[in-house]
Amino acid sequence: MTIGNIRGHLASISNHHIKHISKIDCWTTQLGARVRITVSELLNIDISETHTRRIYV
Incomplete structure (x- = not known):
């Protein structure tokens, strides 16, 4: 994976998480x-x- 692909993947993951945070x-x-x-x-x-x-003892 290139850096661009990784960034795109992270962005999609973060967007997905933001939708579910609430x-x-x-x-x-x-x-x-x-x-x-x-x-x-x-x-x-x-x-x-x-x-x-304590009471019983």
Whole structure:
């Protein structure tokens, strides 16, 4: 491949990515929100488990 072909290929790739960036951003923000929710739920569960263990011990 020549430099011109490589540049053209990179340009087409970047244009393709730009079209999908908004979709990816929406997906990542939704995923991030879900991850935070699950993490907070897990932390709450862990905290409650440690408290119950302390009470029973």
